[in-house]
Amino acid sequence: xxxxxxSSRYLVKRTGEKVFLECVQDMDHENMxxxxxxxxxxxxLIYFSYDVKMKEKGDIPEGYSVSREKKERFSLILxxxxxxxxxxxxxxxxxxxxxxxxxxxxxxxxxxxx
Amino acid sequence: xQKVTQAQTEISVVEKEDVTLDCxxxxxxxxxxxxxxxxxxxxxxxxxxxxxSFDEQNEISGRYSWNFQKSTSSFNFTITxxxxxxxxxxxxxxxxxxxxxxxxxxxxxxxxxxxx
Numbered sequence: 001x002x003x004x005x006x007s008s009r010y011l012v013k014r015t016g017e018k019v020f021l022e023c024v025q026d027m028d029h030e031n032m033x034x035x036x037x038x039x040x041x042x043x044x045l046i047y048f049s050y051d052v053k054m055k056e057k058g059d060i061p062e063g064y065s066v067s068r069e070k071k072e073r074f075s076l077i078l079x080x081x082x083x084x085x086x087x088x089x090x091x092x093x094x095x096x097x098x099x100x101x102x103x104x105x106x107x108x109x110x111x112x113x114x
Numbered sequence: 115x116q117k118v119t120q121a122q123t124e125i126s127v128v129e130k131e132d133v134t135l136d137c138x139x140x141x142x143x144x145x146x147x148x149x150x151x152x153x154x155x156x157x158x159x160x161x162x163x164x165x166x167s168f169d170e171q172n173e174i175s176g177r178y179s180w181n182f183q184k185s186t187s188s189f190n191f192t193i194t195x196x197x198x199x200x201x202x203x204x205x206x207x208x209x210x211x212x213x214x215x216x217x218x219x220x221x222x223x224x225x226x227x228x229x230x
Contacts, residue, residue: 090159
């Protein structure tokens with residue numbers, strides 16, 4: 001069974017801390033994505049990667065960076081966490097770029113910044 | 115620009131009622147895909163269906179059915195004889211054929227509560 005694993009389910013961090021959210025997929029997928037989910041706003045794309053060391057900004061990249069050193073791992077980095085980054089973070093992957101490939105999602109990381 | 119609108123923020127029905135979740139999309143592409151995902155309380159989004167823009171046939175899968183109408187840019191989802199296990203947030207989504215990395219744009223979601 002294909003899997004996207006997010007390392008933490010719940011995380012509490014202090015304002016100003018550097019935060020790493022890790023995501024690993026075991027499906028040899030080319031594309032990986034980070035979304036944040038907020039009530040009433042749905043899922044908003046932060047960053048995505050279509051290959052190792054390749055990344056592109058999504059719709060709301062400010063305050064975030066990403067790293068993809070290996071195909072299976074895609075990390076989201078909050079350089080200096082702020083309270084407005086309190087949210088549910090969802091990682092997803094898709095097999096490759098092309099028509100109609102859906103996503104496989106992880107279970108999410110609920111981050112609280114205090 | 116592409117956009118997905120789910121006007122219903124929350125719906126609550128009694129078990130065994132039928133319920134329809136609305137989805138309206140905007141795109142300038144002629145080739146695109148539409149999706150529905152379910153997010154139960156556990157948090158993980160689960161894929162339900164994918165439909166391409168050239169296939170307007172309605173689809174039925176057990177108690178679930180989907181009505182795709184290009185004329186009104188809608189892709190509505192109906193649950194027949196709802197059950198408590200159907201309680202979840204449901205997302206409609208759109209992927210354009212030539213978007214980089216096959217990005218998917220999601221609607222804001224509809225929270226469905228089924229009361230026993």
